[in-house]
Amino acid sequence: MSPLTLTRRRGLAAAGWLGPAARRLGAGVAVLWAAATAAYLALMLAPGDTIDVLIGDGLDTPERRAQIIAEWGLDRSPLQQYGDYLLRLLQGDLGHSYVLQRGVGEILASQIWPTVQLALTAATFGVLLALVLALATAGRRSWLGGLVGLSELAVVSVPPFLVGILLLAVFSFTLGWFPVSGDRGFVSLVLPGLALGLQIAGVLGQVLREGLERALEEPFAVTARSRGITEWRLVAGHALRHALLPAVTLTGWFTGALLGGAIIVEAVFGRPGLGQVTVGAVNSKDLPLVMAIVLISALAYVTASTIVDLAYLAIDPRLRRSR
Amino acid sequence: MSLIDIEDLRVGFPRAGVEAVRGVSLSIEAGECVAIVGESGSGKSVTARTLVGLTGPGASVTAARFTVDGRDALGFGARDWRRLRGRFAGLVLQDALTSLDPLRTVGDEIAEALATHDVVPRAARRERVIELLDAVGVPEPEVRARQYAHQLSGGLRQRALIASAIAADPPLIIADEPTTALDVTVQAQILRLLAARKATGSALLMISHDLAVVSAIADRVLVMKDGVIVEEGETGRVLARPRHDYTRLLLAAVPSAISRGTRLSTIAAGGIALRTPLPERTVDHVAPILEASGLTAVYGSRTVVDDVSFEVFPGETLGIVGESGSGKTTVARLVLGLLEPASGEVLLGGEPWSGIPERGRRTRRSRIQVISQNPLGSFDPRYTVGHLVAEPLRGASSGSGSRRGAPFGSGSRRGAPASWRKDRVAELLDRVGLPADVAGHHPRRLSGGQRQRVAIARALATRPDVLVCDEPVSALDVSIQAQVLDLLAEIQAADGTAMIFISHDLGVVHHVADRVLVMRSGQVVEDGYVDEVFFLPEHDYTRELLGAVPKPVSAGP
Structure with missing residues (x-):
């Protein structure tokens, strides 16, 4: 094969994507396995009888004890128990909540959607706001830039629950534009989404603007200007991609902020969702449910960071394997 | 009509309180090559960028006359400038790795210039990009157009950068240090390419710190210093009969075979540059201080150093x-004991230096020191100069070998008394020609030449037997290079230090070295006394290297 046909071959493999992508996915699976194992170890090492721990605040009857022993295989060797546990997880069986007397999968399925909605709304608000502010102010020394910088600092410094309360006070109680609480379609998503999204917009906006400004001082920006392109084309066509690299790195932090923030924001706005479930599960010592939430969070993190790594490969060709 | 006609150009950066260009007059005719030569900070790049309105924000530009393409540019707005950029003048900067957008393909970068000025219809852009790459001598242009700058060699990506500058077929090319980051053979190719452009009628403004580079191609040379043009004239005349003392100093500071044994920094007096002889240096041929035999180094499956002795x-x-x-730098790493050879061995002072555990080397590390190309990168940015120079003194004075323990003890307990160290630092700084109060400064505040002096002071702190210099002057201006080379020569003469001097600059090596190794692809293709190798090269590669060196018309001291 001549070198020409080699480099000409299209597709992911030729572009050097396949190796890094496969490695990322493998690492993601390993992290999930580690999270599952950690949750399992926490259960086994919790003080007291494992059966008591699993029951938590639920009703303690001989039948239930027998059920737990059967479901968790507590009469068998530890290694077999662990193997069974992993196998069950692989089949998507998250076990039973003995407090709520329902399947854990069923509970989560009914509560995850409102949280996902909230998180996506907040993420969209955050990213859009950050982009608009960064593009509008990057590289310009103006009063607007100073003002935006100051507001970014302010929203980053104020915790989401306080932002939520302030938003409620202004837009619900005073102006009456949005409902105070509950889950009634998109209108009831706006304020909680903002409460959660503003913090993201603040941090992301700062990182994006800094990245844009750095990129605009690079030699390639001079070259691009020397071709006669407009400042806007320079920002949109060149600098933005460079600014996205550090911003994308934040997505991990972002996921954490969304998950953690959701719990608090859901409480402030009285919304259903994983936040309420988590608080309830911890309060009633519902360990099977807590373990499942740990796994879901791990899954969210792994998914986010895998997407980040793939996004890196898409944005920066230097990270693809070159030949 | 002149392409560019400027009188009394002044460019200042009021916020920084700097006046970078002070009264420059310049005209460029169609098809002419004009070169501006000067050292960093002379204002040459600012002048060049002002011609296309890219002086940067916060700059104040005034001129008695500023005509670009027959139009008065003093009243130009952003749109007027944009219309000229790329169309009237293409800009080629140093090092295409950073001057082309690393996240976009080479083809997209070139196409941007085509799209901005609607040179060809959208559908024909791809084809035109490939024609342009072909025109600047890039092989397999279809493949290269889809690649990124980092996937191309230095020479190819510089060609691609030139292709993007000439895409809209401008009558003027402004090339700002277009070959500075390149090897000599590649530099010769790029210069040939620019000369070919000129032959087709394109005017060229070359900006360079190197008189030799521009001499082959420029019709006229302007020598610039501190924002002022000190000398201007036809290239051959300026090089052969310089009128200004500064031009004479610049020419005399270039190291070469002629300058061997004399100082490069000269005193210009009465119209001639006086070379003073360096102190006599004696080589002790009894026993080698450093021996390398059959050195081989392997990275992965690649042999980067192959049987070097x-x-x-x-x-x-x-x-x-x-x-x-x-493989030059890898040889340095092997010699410094930073990399274990895959085979072969290094002896320092007749004792094994490679193939032994680091513990066995540590106490002897003070005997071999390194000076690198980029001293700033080798300095801890939080350290002051005094701290940096004193650092090896701690290790040296506590390094009596068997003493261990108290690794976190106070400085005075570990090494020599602090006052002694302070005196020694002042003494070392004095030796490299720096005032003692530099000890309190951070290296970032120093100039490039001062930083390299600090690096030399640090390397000398332990009174080493061997000094490994890896491209020690490659990042410096020619007059600063001259001072640093003189300093190294004086130190070597006084201390009898052995030096391994790595450089891509044949002139520098001919000036400093007694013997020379010519390396290619990890192998030594030729070695011997420097005059023999450079005057009577036996290997084709050596001949190729020597042939590629740009030679100025000798100024003759």
Whole structure:
């Protein structure tokens, strides 16, 4: 094969994507396995009888004890128990909540959607706001830039629950534009989404603007200007991609902020969702449910960071394997 | 009609309180090559960028006359400038790795210039990009157009950068240090390419710190210093009969075969540059201080150093030349004991230096020191100069070998008394020609030449037997290079230090070295006394290297 046909071959493999992508996915699976194992170890090492721990605040009857022993295989060797546990997880069986007397999968399925909605709304608000502010102010020394910088600092410094309360006070109680609480379609998503999204917009906006400004001082920006392109084309066509690299790195932090923030924001706005479930599960010592939430969070993190790594490969060709 | 006609150009950066260009007059005719030569900070790049309105924000530009393409540019707005950029003048900067957008393909970068000025219809852009790459001598243009700058060699990406500058077929090319980051053979190719552009009628403004580089191609040379043009004239005349003392100093500071044994920094007096002889240096040929035999280094499946042997005697300088990727720096790492050879061995002072555990080397590390190309990168940015220079003193004075323990003890307990260290630092700084109060400064605040002096002071702190200099002057201006080379020569003469001097610059090596190794692809293709190798080269590669060196019309001291 001549070198020409080699480099000409299209597709992911030729572009050097396949190796890094496969490695990322493998690492993601390993992290999930580690999270599952950690949750399992926490259960086994919790003080007291494992059966008591699993029951938590639920009703303690001989039948239930027998059920737990059967479901968790507590009469068998530890290694077999662990193997069974992993196998069950692989089949998507998250076990039973003995407090709520329902399947854990069923509970989560009914509560995850409102949280996902909230998180996506907040993420969209955050990213859009950050982009608009960064593009509008990057590289310009103006009063607007100073003002935006100051507001970014302010929203980053104020915790989401306080932002939520302030938003409620202004837009619900005073102006009456949005409902105070509950889950009634998109209108009831706006304020909680903002409460959660503003913090993201603040941090992301700062990182994006800094990245844009750095990129605009690079030699390639001079070259691009020397071709006669407009400042806007320079920002949109060149600098933005460079600014996205550090911003994308934040997505991990972002996921954490969304998950953690959701719990608090859901409480402030009285919304259903994983936040309420988590608080309830911890309060009633519902360990099977807590373990499942740990796994879901791990899954969210792994998914986010895998997407980040793939996004890196898409944005920066230097990270693809070159030949 | 002149393409560019400027009188009394002044460019200032009021916020920084700097006046970078002070009264420059310049005209460029169609098809002419004009070169501006000067050192960093002379204002040459600012002048060049002002011609296309890219002086940067916060700059104040005034001129008695500023005509670009027959139009008065003093009243130009952003749109007027944009219309000229790319269409009237293409800009080629140093090092295409950073001057082309690393996240976009080379083809997209070139197409941007085509799209901005609607040179060809959208559908024909791809085809035109490939034609342009072909025109600047890029092989397999279809493949290269889809690649990124980092996937191309230095020469190819510089060609691609030139292709993007000429895409809209401008009558003027402004090339700002277009070959500075390149190997000599590649530099010669790029210069030929620019000369070919000129032959087709394109005017060229070359900006360079190197008189030799521009001499082959420029019709006229302007020598610039501190924002002022000190000398201007036809190239051959300026090089052969310089009128200004500064031009004479610049020419005399270029190291070459002629300058061997004399100082490069000269005193210009009465119209001639006076060379003073360096102190006599004696080479002790009894026993080599450093011996390398059959050195081989492997990275992955690639052999980067292949069976390299040499010896260095006390007081001697061994030059190593070769292009990037030839394995020069890997040899330095092997010699410094930073990399274990895959085979072969290094002896320092007759004792094994490679193939032994680091513990066995640590106490002897003070005997061999390194000076690198970029001293700032080798300095801890939080350290002051005094701290940096004193650092090896701690290790040296506590390094009596068997003493261990108290690793976190106070400085005075570990090493020599603090006052002694302070005196020694002042003494070392004095030796490299720096005032004692520099000790309190951070290296970031120093100039490039001062930083390299600090690096030398640090390397000398332990009174080493061997000094490994890896491209120590490659990042410096020619007059600063002259001072640093003089300093190294004086130190070597006084201390009898052996030196391994690695450089891609054959002139520098011819000036400093006694013997030389010519490396290519990890192998030594030729070695011997420097005059023999450079005057009577036996290997084709050596001849190729020598042939590629740009030669100025000799100024003759």
